[in-house]
Amino acid sequence: MKRTRSRKKKLPEEAVRIHIESLTHDGRGVGHIDGKAIFIDEALPGEEVDFIYTDSRKDYAEGRVVALHNRAPERVDAACPHYGVCGGCSFQHVEASAQISIKQGLLEEQFKRIGKVDSPELWQPLTGPHWGYRRKARMGVKYVQKKDRVLVGFREKRHPYLAEIDSCIVMHESVGTRLTALGEMIVQLSIREKIPQIEVAIGDEACVLAFRVLEPPTTADQAIMRAFGHAHGLSICLQSKGPDTIVPLDGEPEVIPTYSLPDHGITFKFRPAMFTQVNYDINRQMINRVLETLQLNANDTVLDLFCGLGNFTLPMAKYAGRVIGIEGDQPLVNHAKANAQFNGIxxxxxxxxxxxxxxxxxxxxxxxxxxxxxxxxxxxAAEVLPLFKRWQPEQIVYVSCNPSTLARDAGILVNELGYTLVKAGVMDMFPQTGHVESIALFCK
Structure with a gap:
């Protein structure tokens, strides 16, 4: 029997008016039509908008704004000309202080709805620079033959294609202002179609760009890349396979980026593909908040779970008697040990x-x-929480990049393990985006 391929139902082409009632966790406006939830990019609660459908499913649909009939008080004009096309940001239409208020409200709502936990006392949000803050990123690269141009940057919103952008104002200026120049350099290479991405790692001083290469560059290619790196003060590396294959261009020195915690006399070395926090200003404030909260002394034995390269472990060890850091990635563990030795801890x-x-x-x-x-x-961290019965910590500080799983785990700690959620708050690690970074304190 011949099967007929099911065709996707054609979306309505005409604009539809809707009242926006609330926001999703990723910053989309929510309204309803005939009881069906519609998620709309760049729409804010209280606004009447006209939208067109971009997707429609059985129990929800998605759309984008084509006309505003009233502006919410927190609405501002986006600072980036690529906003709405590039998928890197989702909150530029929201005033800066309102962004953080929305995220704080979301955190409280998740505690109540998912964790079944009462809202705790709230910390003052940690805030920092709203532009030029991003120091780690993975940028896509695509050679467009019809235009004889190389695109460098991020994917379009809700599409797999690279957005056609010439700059990124949330990225640190050492890279964010050079996307066009990077594309103009790559288009000169014989392997311009064999470079799918660039790993960006910007330290306190050095900036390393690791080019993923599906074919080895020629000697002439390397000369072009080397000249570009020297002209712009960038260390260019090649990555032939996994992260451990990142090496400098032939004859160039290996540059190891670093970031420091001046308040605690600690400097971290890291390799380009390793996880580090993208926002150094917020990272320093976050570490200080953890230390102020835990009030460590020589009698404390601290366990740091999911410790990475020791971002919290080493500053805590400066004040505690003993600290043990646990991490799933062996290369990160090796690097954490090296960082401890480098800092004399x-x-x-x-x-x-x-x-x-x-x-x-x-x-x-x-x-x-x-x-x-x-x-x-x-x-x-749900899988490891049952062991807290054995460890019996008096205090738990939980830093989260996902308020939903933090709320779920808070429910376990409070309702099953007998802890109290004492305090919580958000940190503006990713301004202009829907990402919510938060911190919570639990006590026996």
Whole structure:
């Protein structure tokens, strides 16, 4: 029997008017038509807008604004000419202080709805620069043959294609102002069609760009890349396969970027593809908040879960008696150990362990810890929380990049393990985007 391919229902082409009632966690306006939720980019609560459909499913639809009939008080004109096309930002139409208020409100709502936890006392939000703050990124690269042009930047909003942009004002200026120049350099290379992405790693002083290359560049290619790097003060590297294959151009010195915590006399070395916080100003404030909250002294034994290259572990070790850092990625653990040695910190230990699996038999897990620090990925930390019964920490500080999983885990800590959610707040790690970075304190 011949199967007929189901055709997607054609979307209405005419604009539709809608009243925006609320916001989603990623900053889209929400309205309803005949009981069906419509998620609309760049629409704000209280606004009447005309929109056109961009997608329609059984139980929801998506759209974009084509006309505004009234402006919400928090609406501003976007500063970037590429806003709305480039998918890198989603909040530029919202005034800066309103962005953080929206994120704080979202955090409180998630605690109540997902975690079934009462709203705690709120910390003053941590805020910093709204532009030029981003120091880590993975940028796409695409040679467009019809235009004989190379695009460098980020994908279009809700599309797989690279956006045609010439600058990025949330990126640190050492790279954000040079996207056109990068494209003009790459188009001269014989391998211009064999470079899918660039890993950006900007330290306090050095800027490293690791070009993913699907074919080795020729000697002439390397000469072009080298000249560009020297002219713009950038260290250009090549990445042939995984992150461990990143090497400098032939004859160029290896540049290891660093970031520092001046308040605590610590400097971190990192490699381009390693995870580090994108916003140095907020990272320093965040670490200070953790230390002020935990009030560490020589009697404290601290466990730092999901510790990465020791971003919290090393500053905590400056004040605690003993700190143990656990991270799932062995190269990051090796780097954390090297950073401890580089900074002369010897009361810290690092171990590799997959915290989404049963780690109850690990030797380090047999100890008691009176304070615990968590900084998990978006998936949260639910799998490791049952072990808190054994460890019996008095205080837990949880840094989160996903308010939904933080709220879920807060529900476990409060409703199952007997902790109190004492305080929480948001941190403006990613201004102009819908990303919500938050911190919470739990006590016995």
């Amino acid at each position: 010897d009361n810290v230990e690092f171990y590799a362990a997959d915290l989404s699996k049963d780690i109850s038999g690990e030797p380090w897990a047999q100890h008691k810890f009176n304070k615990i620090m968590l900084d998990p990925s978006r998936a949260g």
